[in-house]
Every structure is written in C-alpha cells, then in structure tokens.
Amino acid sequence: MNADKLLTQLHGLKTVFDDKESELTALDREIGDGDHGVNMKRGFNAVDDKVAGGSTKEVLKQTGMTLMSSIGGASGPLYGFSFVKMSDAANDEIDADNLAEMLEIFSKTVADKGKVEGGEKTMYDVISKSADVLRETGGLKMEDLQQLAEDTKDMIATKGRAAYFKEKSKGTIDPGAQSAVYIIHALGEGVNNG
Amino acid sequence: MADILIISHSSQIAEGTKALVEQMAKDVTIHASGGVDGGIGTNIDQISEMLDSIEDDTLCFYDIGSSLMNLEMAVEMYEGPHAVHISNAPIVEGSFLAGVESSVGSTVEDILKKLNEMKK
Numbered sequence: 001m002n003a004d005k006l007l008t009q010l011h012g013l014k015t016v017f018d019d020k021e022s023e024l025t026a027l028d029r030e031i032g033d034g035d036h037g038v039n040m041k042r043g044f045n046a047v048d049d050k051v052a053g054g055s056t057k058e059v060l061k062q063t064g065m066t067l068m069s070s071i072g073g074a075s076g077p078l079y080g081f082s083f084v085k086m087s088d089a090a091n092d093e094i095d096a097d098n099l100a101e102m103l104e105i106f107s108k109t110v111a112d113k114g115k116v117e118g119g120e121k122t123m124y125d126v127i128s129k130s131a132d133v134l135r136e137t138g139g140l141k142m143e144d145l146q147q148l149a150e151d152t153k154d155m156i157a158t159k160g161r162a163a164y165f166k167e168k169s170k171g172t173i174d175p176g177a178q179s180a181v182y183i184i185h186a187l188g189e190g191v192n193n194g
Numbered sequence: 195m196a197d198i199l200i201i202s203h204s205s206q207i208a209e210g211t212k213a214l215v216e217q218m219a220k221d222v223t224i225h226a227s228g229g230v231d232g233g234i235g236t237n238i239d240q241i242s243e244m245l246d247s248i249e250d251d252t253l254c255f256y257d258i259g260s261s262l263m264n265l266e267m268a269v270e271m272y273e274g275p276h277a278v279h280i281s282n283a284p285i286v287e288g289s290f291l292a293g294v295e296s297s298v299g300s301t302v303e304d305i306l307k308k309l310n311e312m313k314k
Binding site (some may be wrong): 068069072073074077078080081084113114115 | 230235237238239260263264266267270271
C-alpha cells in the first residue's frame with residue numbers, strides 16, 4: 001500500500017462511517033452516551049475534507065491530527081494520537097509486516113493513553129488482537145475482525161461511560177470495538193489489494 | 195521561573211484557579227484553559243496552543259477524566275525547548291503551591307518534590 005492507496009482507504013472510511021452511523025449510535029445508546037456514531041462520522045468527514053496527500057507518514061499524521069481535533073470524548077483523541085504514533089513506523093510501501101508493526105503501535109498507544117487492558121470491553125479488545133490476526137491469516141478479513149468485536153458482547157465494561165452500566169453492559173458489542181473493526185479493515189484492505 | 199499550565203473541563207474552574215494563583219504569584223506566567231465550544235470538556239488543540247506559548251519549564255495541572263489523557267498526548271507532541279512536567283496534585287491546591295514556590299524562585303525539581311507529597 002503506497003501513500004495514494006492509503007489516502008484512498010482513509011477517505012473511504014467517510015462512506016463507511018456515514019453508512020454505519022446509526023449502527024454505532026444504537027450500540028452507544030445501549031451502554032454509553034449515544035454520540036459515537038456521529039463522532040466517527042464527523043471525524044472521517046473531516047479526514048476526507050482536510051487530508052490531501054503526501055507521504056504515508058504525512059497522510060497518517062494529518063489523519064491523526066484531524067481526528068484529534070474533530071472527535072469529542074475519549075475515542076477521537078485515542079484514534080487520532082494512535083495515527084500520529086503509527087506514522088513514525090510507516091514505510092513508503094506498507095506491506096503486511098509493516099502493517100502488523102503499525103498495529104502493535106496502535107495497540108500500545110491505546111493501552112498507554114487509555115489506561116486500558118484486555119477484557120475490559122473497549123476498542124482495545126479488537127486493536128490488540130489485530131496484529132496476530134494479520135500474522136496468522138495473512139490478512140484482516142471482516143469476519144475475523146467482527147468476531148473480535150462480537151467477543152466484547154459478553155464482557156463487562158470497567159472503563160469509560162459504559163462502566164456505569166456494569167452487568168447491564170453485557171449483551172451489547174462495545175461501540176469503540178465496532179468502529180475499530182472498520183478502521184483496521186480499511187487498512188488491511190489497502191495492503192491486500194496493493 | 196517555572197510557568198504554570200492549568201487545563202480543566204470548565205472555563206470557570208480554569209479562570210478561577212488562575213486568578214487565585216495570580217493573587218499570590220504575580221510574576222509567574224500562568225496558562226489556563228477550560229471547556230470546549232462553550233460547554234464542558236477538554237481537547238488536545240487547546241493544550242497544544244498553550245504549550246506553544248510557554249516561556250520556561252512548565253508544571254501542568256489537570257482535573258477529571260479525559261483531561262489527563264489529552265494533556266499527556268499534547269505534552270508528548272510538544273517539540274519546543276522547555277521541559278514540561280505533569281503533576282497529579284489537585285488542580286487548585288497543586289497549582290497554588292507551584293505558583294507560590296515558583297514566585298520565590300524554587301527550582302522545578304523542588305516544586306515537583308513538594309507536589310508529590312500532596313497526592314490526589
């Protein structure tokens with residue numbers, strides 16, 4: 001995946017989050033404050049609007065800065081800052097190995113800054129396992145990523161707004177885990193399709 | 195003389211705390227910001243803007259929830275010449291102590307040591 005392909009994939013997330021707004025809103029209404037759908041839509045509309053091109057590093061950094069400025073709550077800064085950190089590792093041509101390396105940084109950044117670990121029903125439960133999925137299966141198939149999000153259904157939230165729902169948070173996919181599926185899928189698709 | 199930076203979810207807390215510290219430490223530069231879009235919240239941009247204007251090594255104070263996360267990210271992205279420290283002391287008491295200590299010429303290391311004795 002070169003810089004042009006990367007930019008296409010990230011711009012493509014505008015359409016994905018336009019389509020998935022109501023799905024993410026419905027999940028977040030169950031166990032949060034209901035703004036995750038509109039936040040992700042606003043964030044990637046801004047990315048489509050403002051991120052114009054450059055090297056892979058520049059595209060990732062601009063994406064990160066844009067997400068940090070345009071999405072409220074904790075998810076915007078976490079996604080945004082992760083893109084900024086991933087930009088350091090990106091090669092001009094991102095292959096599967098390089099993407100796995102970037103996903104490790106994604107995972108570490110969310111753990112460090114979100115003060116989160118596995119099994120707490122967050123975006124981390126998808127992000128932290130994505131590098132292994134890529135290494136084991138050679139790609140990032142939607143069904144494999146979606147399974148990681150489905151696994152958050154039975155977890156009880158201990159972080160963020162959802163933590164206030166305690167036992168009642170069971171049975172709903174974490175909205176952040178679901179949005180992470182779409183972001184990581186877009187990156188994997190870029191690598192697998194050249 | 196160390197600068198003080200205050201980030202709060204509320205503009206009134208940020209401004210009020212700044213006024214309180216300034217009353218005791220007139221010569222210390224205090225950067226304060228709170229709230230987002232006229233409401234409650236913090237974001238990284240407002241912290242980065244404050245960091246761009248610091249004139250010396252700086253001690254930062256925050257309030258609840260995501261203010262620490264945003265502060266940590268902004269500090270990590272800061273590329274200027276000064277050392278930036280985050281204190282987990284209570285925002286009002288911590289910045290007040292740091293302001294007074296800075297105004298009488300205490301070093302950043304000394305101030306941090308005193309702040310560490312007043313954990314949240």
